[in-house]
Amino acid sequence: MKKAERLNGVIFSLKERGRLTGKQLADIFEVSERTIYRDIDALSQLKVPIISYEGFKGGYEIEDDYFIPSIKLNEDEAMLLLMILKLGRDINFPNYKSDYELLRSKIVNTLNNRDQSDAEKLLKRISFYVSYINPANYADGILKAITTALIHRKQLEFIYYSPVSDQRVRRQVSPQELFFEAGAWYLSAYCHLRQAKRVFRLDRMMEIAVHAEANEHMDEVISSVSDKFKRRTYTLKISRSLYRILKENDYFKDSKVLEDGDMILIQVTTRQEQEITNIVLENPETITVLGPSEYLIQIKHIVEQLKKKYK
Numbered sequence: 001m002k003k004a005e006r007l008n009g010v011i012f013s014l015k016e017r018g019r020l021t022g023k024q025l026a027d028i029f030e031v032s033e034r035t036i037y038r039d040i041d042a043l044s045q046l047k048v049p050i051i052s053y054e055g056f057k058g059g060y061e062i063e064d065d066y067f068i069p070s071i072k073l074n075e076d077e078a079m080l081l082l083m084i085l086k087l088g089r090d091i092n093f094p095n096y097k098s099d100y101e102l103l104r105s106k107i108v109n110t111l112n113n114r115d116q117s118d119a120e121k122l123l124k125r126i127s128f129y130v131s132y133i134n135p136a137n138y139a140d141g142i143l144k145a146i147t148t149a150l151i152h153r154k155q156l157e158f159i160y161y162s163p164v165s166d167q168r169v170r171r172q173v174s175p176q177e178l179f180f181e182a183g184a185w186y187l188s189a190y191c192h193l194r195q196a197k198r199v200f201r202l203d204r205m206m207e208i209a210v211h212a213e214a215n216e217h218m219d220e221v222i223s224s225v226s227d228k229f230k231r232r233t234y235t236l237k238i239s240r241s242l243y244r245i246l247k248e249n250d251y252f253k254d255s256k257v258l259e260d261g262d263m264i265l266i267q268v269t270t271r272q273e274q275e276i277t278n279i280v281l282e283n284p285e286t287i288t289v290l291g292p293s294e295y296l297i298q299i300k301h302i303v304e305q306l307k308k309k310y311k
Contacts, residue, residue: 003039003042005074006029006031006039007039007042007043009028009029010025010029010036010039010040010043011043011048011062013025013028014050014060014061014062015062015066018061019053019057019059019060019061020059020060021058021059021060022036022037022040022059022060024059025039025060040052040060048062048066049062049063049066050062051063072110073107073110073111075111075115075118075119078107078108078110078111078115078119079119079122081107082104082107082108082119082123083123083126085100085103085104085107086123086126086128087128087130088100090127090128090130091128091130091180091183092134092135092183092185093143093185094138094142094143094185094202095138095140095141095142095143095144096143130182130183134183135183135184135185135201135202135203136203137203138185138202138203139158139205139206139207139208141208142202142205142208145208145209145210146175146178146187146202146208147178148210149175149210149211149215150175150178150218152210153214153215153218154210154211154212154213154214154215155172155173155174155175155192155210155211155212155213155214155215156172156173156174156175156187156189156208156209156210156211157170157171157172157173157208157209157210157211158170158171158173158205158206158207158208158209159171159205159206159207160200160204160205160206161204161205161206162204163204168206169193170193171191171192171193171200172191172192172193172211173187173189173190173191173192173198173200174189174190174192174215174216174217174218175187175188175189175215175218176188176189176190176197176217176218176220182274184201184202184203185201185202185203186199186200186201186202187199187200187202187205189217190217190220230271231269231270231271232269232270232271232273232292232295233267233268233269233292234267234268234269234270234276234289234291234292234295235258235265235266235267235289235290235291235292236265236266236267236268236276236280236287236288236289236290237263237264237265237266237287237288237290238263238264238266238286238287238288239262239263239264239286239287240261240262240263240264241286242283242286242287243264243266246279249275250272251268251270251272251275251276252268252270254268254269254270255267255268255269256268265290273295277299277302280299281299281302
């Protein structure tokens, strides 16, 4: 990184994170503390209002009202943002399509002609295969309503379509978390109609509006037997060869080996139950479910149904 880029980085880091020590800044930019001290001195000479504090809680700050003008992105920064934008498009971010091209153009135009051509060629060769579900569309203003409710701790009101019952029901909810899973966006919330926690798919929500009432359930830990995304701990006996393959997967990142041998006894804590079920059914000779008991019953039921259907 060039010195001019690092100086800008120091300014942005102090504006974003508040007070930082010389060592913290050195770790961020992977340089020596001595280099950071020289950078701070250079910024001071350029009249950047950096405040120095001594003592146990010392460090550097920048005045809150200091205005940072726009800077030109280098090629690596522009490519990173373009890839993130492409990912945002591929995961079908709600109400995002109309802004995508404009924002993309702004980033591309920070590059010179040769870098623009290189970026276009590279982006055509980059894909994100993250979606198993492909929602057709989202209600206008849905993302703005949800983020406003989360920021200001308000309730939401909307009409929700259930494909199981083929009915549309008006719901009033206290939102807790917005998340993406397997191609679809979901809202986890306390449902005042059902008086329990529910998870709603955003593409099934219509006529959404922020409700005036305060959200009193935002920080509550609400369990629900119907919550398909709740975290559970599974005990599995798995062959060493299969474990070597699966341990790199996201849903195995919180796994703990209890016994090591040709067959490994592990505990996996995840909310991706469907992924666990898939590997259990696909690898009957190399993986065995030992717990929890309710999940073991669930697997046995699936196997029995398959035996009846394909006997």
